[in-house]
Amino acid sequence: MFVFDPKINKDCAAHRKALRKILPDGLTLVSGGVEVARNNDVNYVFRQTSDFLYLAGVPEPNYFLMLDPKGGRDTLFIPRVDAHHRVWLGHVPDVTETRRTYGIGDVRYTDELPAVLKKARSRYRAVYADGGALRRLRPHLKGLKPRPGLLDDALQVLRAVKTQGEIELMRRANDISREGHVAVMKTARPGMREYELQAEFERTCTRLGLRHQGYPPIVAAGKNGAVLHYHHNNQVIKKGDLLLIDAGGECGGYSADITRTFPVGGRFSRRQRDIYAVVLEAQKQCIDRARPGVLSGDLHYHSMRVLADGLKDLGFLKGPTDDLVYGGAVRLFYPHGLTHMLGLDVHDSLGGRKRQVPCPPHIRVRFNARLEAGFAITMEPGVYFNPALFNDSALRKKYRGQIDFKKAESFYDFGGVRIEDDIVVRPSGPPLNLTSVPKEIDDVEAACGY
Ligand SMILES: [Mn+2]
Incomplete structure (x- = not known):
């Protein structure tokens, strides 16, 4: 009756567009979830944060999303996985495949994030970043005023009305x-x-x-x-x-x-x-x-x-x-x-x-x-x-x-x-x-x- 279909939310691009419209004057940074230890060497089953699913549709850990409305682009940052890790993890999509899967034009590796932020931040005074992004990227956000409350409220406003x-x-x-x-x-x-x-x-x-x-x-x-x-x-x-x-x-x-x-x-x-x-x-x-x-x-x-x-x-x-x-x-x-x-x-x-x-x-x-x-x-x-x-x-x-x-x-x-x-x-x-x-x-x- 039902066939398995790893269907992703086809409205994520519209969700990002709506968010850029509410927050046009700042850089927006949203962090995906990270894995949580259950006990020695075993993690809890990973569940992506709801805001990240809403904006990017990515179910995997360790991603970031940046919305740069003045630069006119959204960027998804994915973890770089080396050959050794592939032995354990099997197939891990690279930037090209990720771009195709999630329909986000600009996909890069998380280790490029500091350099990208350095360029983008000069255009802004404010950064709309969630707690995880602020904690992990603080040194790269020099000169930007963090407004986490406004990001949270904008997402609450949008998420209430379903597309x-x-x-x-x-x-x-x-x-x-x-x-x-x-x-x-x-x-x-x-x-x-x-x-x-x-x-x-x-x-x-x-x-x-x-x-x-x-x-x-x-x-x-x-x-x-x-x-x-x-x-x-x-x-x-x-x-x-x-x-x-x-x-x-x-x-x-x-x-x-x-x-x-x-x-x-x-x-x-x-x-x-x-x-x-x-x-x-x-x-x-x-x-x-x-x-x-x-x-x-x-x-x-x-x-x-x-x-x-x-x-x-x-x-x-x-x-x-x-x-x-x-x-x-x-x-x-x-x-x-x-x-x-x-x-x-x-x-x-x-x-x-x-x-x-x-x-x-x-x-x-x-x-x-x-x-x-x-x-x-x-x-x-x-x-x-x-x-x-x-x-x-x-x-x-x-x-x-x-x-x-x-x-x-x-x-x-x-x-x-x-x-x-x-x-x-x-x-x-x-x-x-x-x-x-x-x-x-x-x-x-x-x-x-x-
Ligand atoms: Mn109920």
Whole structure:
């Protein structure tokens, strides 16, 4: 179905052009990542820095990128590898091949960087350099005022709005991750360990060409589903458990971020179905409302309202919806945000300082942005029964009249339900949904393969 294709971001040239337009009056220097030691002679699996992937698309370590807007050229600096190292590393592209692969007109070796900088710097007063470039090239930047904050902000501004090439990579990450999620639903059986399903997801992604995960998968059965960043993934899955899996592969550096919750055994129980339906309704309503001009904080409050109404119908909450939402009672069931930006980082750029929208006093969320066409964001409401919250004596006292704590306690073995899709805001109308993993109750049960 998918053929491995070391596809690179075809929009990097456009990204560099846009950056030169924001920072036309300085020399821009961006450093690629360097390898990090894991233990003796072994490095961690290398992941290029997100900004470098955005501007150059190069996944390898030890590169530099220089934008010289007055000189009218971008230069990529690549490490010079001698014959001895080729014995260990195999084929390493030279400047000619690199020029062809990445479409950057000027490619040189990093040992030429000091001489190139010496010539270029006389044309400028400022250097927009990141921390790594400043640390490693400081002696060659004489006479230039470093402005790392402006470079960072410019990149945040640009990275928030996805270009067509970026959306294509995100779609590919999503399409392959879909296969992984479906394989997990089909494979899950009582008696397995959670990590066996992690293996199934990662195996499927790798087999279809995604060599890296955007983040370590969360695979949580039963009560573990209530632990928001559960990472042990080592417990035995029991018959009748809900299985919550939050996992996404990475393509060209762009991550999918998908959560599904399904019944081990293939059929939702009555109470699983009831909670699931409430979360799904909140998610679908919020997806539909994700349009330009909408505040993400307002969407979060909308999701809290839908969840509060649903939990009221099921007897967990009582009282006026507004009181449950603004007073915070619903947050005991839903203690996280609805959405975050998504891209080269799974929690991606917030869009730059100018885009930060202060929250009105009645809204308390960590991420509050006015949505724009091209924003890629997640939509991930959830309902959890986490004893750490429901057993808290101060919270029990505060919400005594609003929460049926006895009923919530009887759901401790339930864990939680989260449903998470990746969407791209469109200029008008509802957003593009990149995620096609089954989520309707009938479709999830059908995918479970019993
Ligand atoms: Mn997420």
